[in-house]
Amino acid sequence: MKCPNCSGTLVFDIKEQNLKCRHCSQTFDVKDFKVDASAEELVFEDARFYTCKSCGAQLISGDDRAVEYCTYCGSQAILESNLSGIKNPKYIIPFKITKTKCKDIYRRQLKSKLYIPKEFKDPDFIDRFRPFYIPYWMYQIGFNIDPIDVKGHKYYTRAGYDYSETYDVSVAMSYKGIEGLPHDASRNFDDSIAEKIAPFKRNELRRYNPAFLAGMYADSPNVDPEIYREEVLDEATDAAVQSIRDNVGTDIHLNLPRNRKMRKILDTRYEGNSAVFLPVWFLTWKKNDRVAYAIVNGQTGKIHIDLPTDMNRFMLYTLAAAAVLFVLLSLFVTVTSRFVLWFAALLTYLVGIRYRKELKEIRDRENHVFDKGYLLKDEKELPMSERRRNWERKKSRLGFFRVNRIVLAVFGSILAFLLFVIMGAMYDELVTQRGAIAMTSIVLFLEIFSFLRTFPVAVYLKKKRSLLFAFLGLLAIGYSFWVAAEEPVQDWWYYLGALATLAASSIMCADMIARYNETATRPLPSFYERKGGNDSAKEI
Ligand SMILES: [Zn+2]
Numbered sequence: 001m002k003c004p005n006c007s008g009t010l011v012f013d014i015k016e017q018n019l020k021c022r023h024c025s026q027t028f029d030v031k032d033f034k035v036d037a038s039a040e041e042l043v044f045e046d047a048r049f050y051t052c053k054s055c056g057a058q059l060i061s062g063d064d065r066a067v068e069y070c071t072y073c074g075s076q077a078i079l080e081s082n083l084s085g086i087k088n089p090k091y092i093i094p095f096k097i098t099k100t101k102c103k104d105i106y107r108r109q110l111k112s113k114l115y116i117p118k119e120f121k122d123p124d125f126i127d128r129f130r131p132f133y134i135p136y137w138m139y140q141i142g143f144n145i146d147p148i149d150v151k152g153h154k155y156y157t158r159a160g161y162d163y164s165e166t167y168d169v170s171v172a173m174s175y176k177g178i179e180g181l182p183h184d185a186s187r188n189f190d191d192s193i194a195e196k197i198a199p200f201k202r203n204e205l206r207r208y209n210p211a212f213l214a215g216m217y218a219d220s221p222n223v224d225p226e227i228y229r230e231e232v233l234d235e236a237t238d239a240a241v242q243s244i245r246d247n248v249g250t251d252i253h254l255n256l257p258r259n260r261k262m263r264k265i266l267d268t269r270y271e272g273n274s275a276v277f278l279p280v281w282f283l284t285w286k287k288n289d290r291v292a293y294a295i296v297n298g299q300t301g302k303i304h305i306d307l308p309t310d311m312n313r314f315m316l317y318t319l320a321a322a323a324v325l326f327v328l329l330s331l332f333v334t335v336t337s338r339f340v341l342w343f344a345a346l347l348t349y350l351v352g353i354r355y356r357k358e359l360k361e362i363r364d365r366e367n368h369v370f371d372k373g374y375l376l377k378d379e380k381e382l383p384m385s386e387r388r389r390n391w392e393r394k395k396s397r398l399g400f401f402r403v404n405r406i407v408l409a410v411f412g413s414i415l416a417f418l419l420f421v422i423m424g425a426m427y428d429e430l431v432t433q434r435g436a437i438a439m440t441s442i443v444l445f446l447e448i449f450s451f452l453r454t455f456p457v458a459v460y461l462k463k464k465r466s467l468l469f470a471f472l473g474l475l476a477i478g479y480s481f482w483v484a485a486e487e488p489v490q491d492w493w494y495y496l497g498a499l500a501t502l503a504a505s506s507i508m509c510a511d512m513i514a515r516y517n518e519t520a521t522r523p524l525p526s527f528y529e530r531k532g533g534n535d536s537a538k539e540i
């Protein structure tokens with residue numbers, strides 16, 4: 001896109017929400033601007049070629065790209081063939097978050113993270129944030145607005161008595177249809193990422209104009225819109241049910257049928273779809289064949305960062321913490337081997353619980369539990385699916401703990417340390433052999449129960465290794481129980497037990513980090529190599 005004044009390159013200026021010439025700084029209204037950036041294209045034996053309008057170079061283009069930059073002169077071309085027919089975007093939400101703002105949000109988010117790879121905080125790396133327009137399908141859904149008759153209950157307490165009243169209620173949808181149930185339309189873009197930076201506010205949807213793409217990257221929709229059909233109908237029905245409940249108010253509980261039946265009653269209809277472009281800032285970190293993303297919602301600034309753990313850093317900090325703890329312990333406490341054995345078993349049990357939670361998270365992720373699209377109910381926002389909403393609500397209620405988690409961690413460590421000192425000092429005095437057996441058997445019992453719950457998850461995931469590690473934990477605690485019961489005279493039986501349990505929990509911890517890094521990174525996508533846009537700019 002060329003400046004009419006000086007034929008410099010035009011880019012979309014986020015701060016001014018207008019086209020701006022990089023050379024003479026003149027601005028142009030996007031609305032009035034006729035874009036003539038579409039390139040001449042040619043498809044030949046599966047390869048797609050286009051001719052650069054500025055320099056005439058013949059270039060190869062990717063299948064799913066809507067925008068290309070010339071390798072020779074840097075000119076931007078819009079590949080209309082990838083944006084025609086149903087792929088033609090109807091709306092676009094222009095970028096609102098500038099690159100500077102985006103980088104600020106990113107840096108703030110990373111402040112308290114200790115174990116991430118060093119590059120994450122490198123200014124040159126952070127400068128590589130790229131503005132992408134991600135294609136989404138927006139679905140039009142229709143409803144029947146005739147009233148339906150259902151039963152409603154009202155519960156209240158008066159003068160110490162509980163009352164329950166039943167009503168026949170006639171309810172109706174207040175709107176005929178929803179336009180816009182967005183679902184990720186790009187194969188390159190993981191659905192679960194889309195979910196993490198949702199929602200986009202739909203009141204800023206603008207009619208699509210290629211001028212918005214000036215200086216940005218964009219993919220063309222390459223996912224069949226039909227694949228979301230059932231999901232979209234379910235979501236629309238959920239949203240409709242929610243709006244009916246909202247209209248009735250909170251003191252009357254409605255007996256509404258389940259989703260599929262409700263869908264029939266409301267006659268939820270699929271009325272078509274259209275492509276929209278939504279703005280996302282992308283930063284890609286690559287190691288070997290895996291990548292991690294930082295993505296920032298280009299409209300709202302909501303951020304998600306894949307945070308792999310740097311194993312070396314993790315080891316370093318953990319060893320340092322262990323050394324400090326060791327010095328403190330040897331200064332203040334004399335613990336006996338019996339206590340060490342019991343305490344190590346307890347720790348292993350606790351690590352086992354965390355381990356199961358990690359495995360469960362992987363299972364949920366594979367099942368896309370949190371991967372349901374968000375949807376559009378009213379004019380203002382694209383709300384999330386109900387399950388997601390509940391989850392988010394729960395999370396925000398826990399917000400206090402998240403904000404203060406450093407304080408909590410410090411407080412927790414001090415408390416744990418005190419507990420260790422006090423218990424260690426009293427253990428041998430207070431706990432008889434029978435008491436020790438009882439205490440160890442409690443841990444063993446809990447561990448067996450815990451293992452039985454881990455078992456199906458590990459089997460489901462087909463992770464033999466995880467099953468083995470969890471079983472090692474169980475074995476080690478079993479051994480501790482045996483030692484406690486037999487009470488051998490030599491200390492080394494006890495220390496062997498403590499070592500075995502701690503070894504089992506270390507293995508589980510290491511595996512957790514490895515698994516975590518696997519889920520925090522992704523396979524290499526095609527757009528990693530994209531370049532040529534307005535990249536060098538520190539601010540757009
Ligand atoms: Zn100019």
Ligand SMILES: [Zn+2]
Pocket residue numbers: 052053054055056057070071072073074075
């Ligand atoms: Zn060129």
